[in-house]
Amino acid sequence: MGDSQYSFSLTTFSPSGKLVQIEHALTAVGSGQTSLGIKAANGVVIATEKKLPSILVDETSVQKIQTLTPNIGVVYSGMGPDSRVLVRKSRKQAEQYYRLYKEPIPVTQLVRETATVMQEFTQSGGVRPFGVSLLVAGFDDKGPQLYQVDPSGSYFSWKASAMGKNVSNAKTFLEKRYTDDMELDDAVHTAILTLKEGFEGQISSKNIEIGVIGSNKIFKVLTPSEIEDYLQEVE
Amino acid sequence: MSKIAESVPPKGGFSFDLCKRNEMLVQKGLKQPSFLKTGTTIVGLVFKDGVILGADTRATEGPIVADKNCEKIHYMAPNIYCCGAGTAADTEAVTGIITLILSHVVLIAITSALCYCFWYACNLFYLFNVAMLSLDMVSSQLKLHRFHTGRDSRVVTALTLLKSHLFSYQGHVSAALVLGGVDVTGPHLHTIYPHGSTDTLPFATMGSGSLAAMAVFESKYREGLSRDEGVTLVAEAICSGIFNDLGSGSNVDIWEKEYLRNYMLPNPRTYVSEKGYSFSKKTAEVLLTKITPLRELVEVIEGGDAMEE
Numbered sequence: 387m388g389d390s391q392y393s394f395s396l397t398t399f400s401p402s403g404k405l406v407q408i409e410h411a412l413t414a415v416g417s418g419q420t421s422l423g424i425k426a427a428n429g430v431v432i433a434t435e436k437k438l439p440s441i442l443v444d445e446t447s448v449q450k451i452q453t454l455t456p457n458i459g460v461v462y463s464g465m466g467p468d469s470r471v472l473v474r475k476s477r478k479q480a481e482q483y484y485r486l487y488k489e490p491i492p493v494t495q496l497v498r499e500t501a502t503v504m505q506e507f508t509q510s511g512g513v514r515p516f517g518v519s520l521l522v523a524g525f526d527d528k529g530p531q532l533y534q535v536d537p538s539g540s541y542f543s544w545k546a547s548a549m550g551k552n553v554s555n556a557k558t559f560l561e562k563r564y565t566d567d568m569e570l571d572d573a574v575h576t577a578i579l580t581l582k583e584g585f586e587g588q589i590s591s592k593n594i595e596i597g598v599i600g601s602n603k604i605f606k607v608l609t610p611s612e613i614e615d616y617l618q619e620v621e
Numbered sequence: 622m623s624k625i626a627e628s629v630p631p632k633g634g635f636s637f638d639l640c641k642r643n644e645m646l647v648q649k650g651l652k653q654p655s656f657l658k659t660g661t662t663i664v665g666l667v668f669k670d671g672v673i674l675g676a677d678t679r680a681t682e683g684p685i686v687a688d689k690n691c692e693k694i695h696y697m698a699p700n701i702y703c704c705g706a707g708t709a710a711d712t713e714a715v716t717g718i719i720t721l722i723l724s725h726v727v728l729i730a731i732t733s734a735l736c737y738c739f740w741y742a743c744n745l746f747y748l749f750n751v752a753m754l755s756l757d758m759v760s761s762q763l764k765l766h767r768f769h770t771g772r773d774s775r776v777v778t779a780l781t782l783l784k785s786h787l788f789s790y791q792g793h794v795s796a797a798l799v800l801g802g803v804d805v806t807g808p809h810l811h812t813i814y815p816h817g818s819t820d821t822l823p824f825a826t827m828g829s830g831s832l833a834a835m836a837v838f839e840s841k842y843r844e845g846l847s848r849d850e851g852v853t854l855v856a857e858a859i860c861s862g863i864f865n866d867l868g869s870g871s872n873v874d875i876w877e878k879e880y881l882r883n884y885m886l887p888n889p890r891t892y893v894s895e896k897g898y899s900f901s902k903k904t905a906e907v908l909l910t911k912i913t914p915l916r917e918l919v920e921v922i923e924g925g926d927a928m929e930e
Contacts (some may be wrong), residue, residue, distance in 0.1 A: 453768065477768050481761045 393511040399425040411537035415491045418464040422548035423521040429600040430523035431571035432461045433577040436595045448599030451607050452595040455480045459605035463517035463550035469570040476500045493524035497533040505539025517547045525603045660868010662830030663704035664858045665799040665810045665822045668851035672801035672808045673877045675855035678706045679870035689871045698763045698774040700803030702876045706828035707795040755786050774803040776809035788817030797827045830862025830869040837861045
């Protein structure tokens with residue numbers, strides 16, 4: 387990375403003032419599997435489709451929703467390997483923050499640092515932007531928070547958001563269904579219904595993944611049996 | 622175009638660039654500051670299905686007890702804890718001495734005694750930082766490892782990280798540790814010496830009170846102890862260190878799956894003067910009274926723009 391022969395950036399401005407590589411990265415995100423997040427009054431839920439390329443793939447080995455710190459979780463849409471790099475860097479940054487300030491990293495700080503990394507890759511030599519958008523869900527002293535980080539490095543705080551293939555339908559659905567005083571359980575149900583909207587095939591506990599963080603401030607990825615319970619309630 | 626500032630880990634170890642200059646200064650007659658050895662009794666014991674760690678709570682700076690109740694059992698992972706002797710044991714001592722100094726500055730003018738204490742603290746602060754940072758760093762590394770692998774940490778992992786770190790400092794970080802914990806492979810107890818060598822033992826003692834504590838272990842230890850028998854034996858060994866070694870004292874801390882801070886307090890403060898320790902206002906003659914009202918220097922403006930994102 388950043389070899390002397392590649393000291394020029396591959397992300398350059400077009401005459402219209404756009405960074406074409408970032409636009410392409412966003413397209414890559416847009417063709418990735420749908421994921422969404424909803425901020426409830428007492429927690430946050432993030433969910434994603436887990437469509438595997440073949441029935442032969444061992445689905446227990448795949449985990450798209452990752453924990454960054456005990457109280458912050460993340461899900462992505464786009465290229466899986468790119469998200470792995472970001473997850474690794476974010477975890478390390480969270481740990482370094484804790485070592486320096488002896489305080490668990492606030493969600494905004496971690497999002498900012500992750501976004502900085504993503505921006506660096508749009509302005510450095512010999513590298514390409516990340517082909518993922520991240521949804522970061524966390525619960526700290528400021529309450530439940532949900533952030534979206536884009537390949538350009540910009541980040542936004544959302545009450546509810548979606549990314550990936552079915553983004554426009556999902557966002558419309560969420561706009562209609564979202565209320566400010568939603569409880570966490572309602573949010574999980576809404577998340578499942580939103581995923582169901584654009585789901586190709588039969589939704590089951592094996593092809594979606596859900597992560598929640600409640601007022602206990604511990605991020606947890608739901609087990610297939612827990613997802614099954616929620617699916618039963620929704621039907 | 623600039624290259625990415627890759628987060629390169631610092632090279633580690635000490636820089637020995639000034640050694641030649643120091644040697645030259647010693648030859649010219651400069652007295653080098655000596656490092657203080659601190660007293661401690663720390664022990665560890667493996668019983669039927671776990672590990673018990675014990676430590677005393679006295680932190681000394683030469684003949685002075687700097688902290689009567691410091692914590693020598695440090696957190697590595699939820700299932701792994703580490704006792705530190707040597708400079709690692711001075712954590713609380715240094716923070717204690719700094720607050721002691723500050724309170725003196727407020728009450729009394731700077732005296733030569735203060736300068737002496739400050740000099741002590743400066744030396745120790747440096748060593749303390751390095752020793753405690755190494756424990757902190759290993760605990761951080763273990764945490765990251767747990768995230769990446771999704772598994773609980775193993776004692777041998779902590780052991781390897783600590784010994785590599787201490788070895789790279791070539792013995793200059795004088796941390797002698799007793800590392801113990803329970804993981805999927807069972808209970809483990811190790812001792813780690815400042816140069817990076819390690820031992821794996823069923824029972825271990827370190828520090829200036831180690832001989833006193835080892836005497837108790839050697840006569841009373843047997844395999845297959847129950848949890849209560851083990852805790853009693855560890856407390857007895859620490860007490861032996863507390864009463865027979867000048868460098869150790871005060872209370873007994875124990876760790877067995879959970880941290881039992883001040884498990885035993887065999888040295889309570891028994892005499893408190895009836896007269897009390899405060900002086901009436903007429904004791905000192907007031908020569909001059911000058912009252913300066915405090916002004917608020919900070920203006921808080923409500924509103925304002927949020928930071929641009």
